[in-house]
Amino acid sequence: MGRLRRAFRIGWIALRYRLDTLIPIERLPFALALLMRFNPAQLFPLGHYTRGERLCLALEELGPIFTKFGQMLSTRRDLLPPDIADELRKLQDQVAPFPAAQAKATIEKALGMSVEEAFAEFESEALASASVAQVHAAKLHTGENVVVKVIRPGVEKIIKKDVQLLYMLARLMLRLVPDAHRLHPVEVVADYDISLMDELDLQKEAANTSQLKRNFLNSPLLYAPVIHWSFTRKNLMVQERIYGVPIAELDVIRSHKVNMKKLAERGVEIFFTQVFRDNFFHADMHPGNVFLDTSKPESPRYIAIDCGIVGSLSVEDQNYLARNLLAFFKQDYHEVARLHIESGWVGEGTRANEFAAAIRAVCEPIFEKPLKDISFGQVLLGLFQTARRFNMEVQPQLVLLQKTLLNIEGLGRQIYPELDLWTTAKPFLENWMKQRIGPRGILKKIQEKLPDWLEIVPELPQLAHEGLTQVRNLQQDQLQQRLALIKIADEMASSRRRNGQFLVGSLLLTLGLLSGVGELLMPLLDGDWQPWVLVGVGLLVLLRR
Structure with missing residues (x-):
């Protein structure tokens, strides 16, 4: 009953904000276009809001999951009209805040002390507010400037209702759409559910931030803030206050004479470093979570916050992904097809030659364009549409990575429209593969395994003796079984x-x-x-x- 109520509420908000006006009727089939022209939603007035404001307000009122969808859309200005993109950008850190009294009550309950006892200074006005939490500026009694992040009251119940609705839609899709099983909709929703629940646990976010900081310690590429663990709880986190320029404020960044080409390329390098070197990547890098240290314009450094959603891959998926991307960059379509079959991403009965020919048909026209005009997102979409004919199944463990990669590309193109994602990524991947399968990589693996091997060496004689005894016993058992079978015969x-x-x-x-x-x-x-x-x-x- 709760899910139906939630579904009706979603429909009501969509009608109230006239989201039907955002649908391009001219692109719809005739029958559907006719239906849209006479739909009852036209009885509702448009009001004085622009279409971008109506969409932004509707997503904000619908709750965290829809707000996050808007945040993701806001990173792809290349796919949206400018007026809608500008409004959706507000969802990154300008969601309506909840009252400061509620924030203080949450802090005091979590810490077991008053706000005045915990902090020397505390600003009641929210510094930024997003779909799941909001932050307040403060100062510790020891003198450090910090930000206090507080989970929105009641947000967990809203998210759980929306996730249950997503599960219902996923199961309905499996029943109604014959090919839906290849998309693994329930598994995709389950992964998203886990990510959202992790985001509601600020202790996990704090741990992720600490891990990211350790991975890029003293790096010129990325900085992560310090966590103050003594003030951190499940619904409360206190971390170092950073003073960077929001990455979305491109005019301010340009006024600091920042090397925009290098900035965009470093963003790509950070992503691939996280995925392949560390196997631990920030999966929510929309512009509201990224700032810039402009103190060295020729060597700009990113500052990452809000590490609630992170991702990682299995060693097998990591390896196959790198080899797939390299083969794709080299236009070796047969290798791409072979790797897809070998990894199990398409059916074992798929013929590599046929699959390679289909991929070639999609990619060759794209490679004929200037590099600056090639969208990796469009390539992925084309490949997925082609792979449907070969029973390719969606890999839930890669969905988060694909979403992050699209965010990074969208962000990079805002910073430097001439960004060549592929050329920037290719040398990094080649170097990673050399380190992994070259002499250094083999030596590194030996060094990693050596302590385990040395630990086993003293036990080798005993293990060998036990192994020989087991073999001898097995042979005797087999002989007795043969004699028994002969007797029975x-x-x-x-x-x-x-x-x-x-x-x-x-x-x-x-x-x-x-x-x-x-x-x-x-x-x-x-x-x-x-x-x-x-x-x-x-x-x-x-x-x-």
Whole structure:
């Protein structure tokens, strides 16, 4: 019942803000376009809001999941009209804040002390407010400037209702759409559910931030703030206050004479470093979570916050992904097809040559364009549409990565429209593969495994003895089993012979008896034969058995 109520509320908000006006009617089939022109939503007034404001307000009122969808859309200005993109950008850190009194009550309950006891200074006005939490500026009694992040009251219940609705839609899709099983909609929603629940736990976010900081310690590429663990709880986090320029304020960044080309390329390098070197990537890098240290314009450094959603891959997926991307950059479509089959991303019965030809048909026209005009997102979409014919299934573990990559590309193109994502990424991937499978990579693996091997060395004689004993016991068991099988076979053969003799003797005895007493059977016997002969032979056969 709760899910139906939520579904009706979503429909009502969509009607109230006239989101139907955002649908391009001219691109719809005739029947659907006719239906849209006479839909009852037109009875609702448009009001004085622009279309971008109406969409932004509707997503904000619908709750965290829809707000996050808007945040993701806001990173792809290349796919949206400017007026809508500008409004959606506000969802990154300008969602309506909840009252400061609620924030203080949450802080005091979590810490078990008053705000004045915890902080030397605390600003009641929110510094920034997003869909799941908001932050307030503060100062510790030890003098450090910090930000205090507080989870929105009641947000967990709203998210759980929306996630249950997503599960319902995913299961409905499986029933109604024949090919939906290849998209793994339930598994995708389950992964998203886990990510959202992790984002509601600020202790996990704090741990992720600490890990990211450790991965890029003293790096010129990325900085992560310091966590103050003594003030951090599940619904509360206190971290170092950073003073960077929001990455969305491009005019301010340009006024600092920042090298925009290098800035965009470093963004790509950070992404691939996180995915392949660290296997730990920030999966929510929309512009509201990224700032810039402009103190060195020729060597700009990113500052990442809000590490609530992070991702990682299995070693196998990591390896296959790198090899797929390299093969794709080299336009080696047969290798791309082979890797997809080998990794299990498409069915085993898929013919590599046919799959390679289909990929070539999609990619060759794209590679003919200037590099600056190629969108990796469009390439991915084209490949997915092609792969449908080959029963390619969505890999839930890669969905988060694909979403992050699209965010990075969208952000990079805002910073430097001439960004060549592929050329920037290719040398990094080639170097990573050399380190992984080259002499250095092999030596590194040996060094990593050496302590384990050395630990086993003293036990090798005992292990060898136990292994030989097990082999010897196994051989004896096999010999005994063979002898038992031979014995059983002999007994079965002997039993069959005895049964045959019994049958023949019984038949002869019966025939003799019948011949001796029945005149009807006498013509069957020669004059030299007497019935007692048959009886005698039958008895002899039975006695031999």
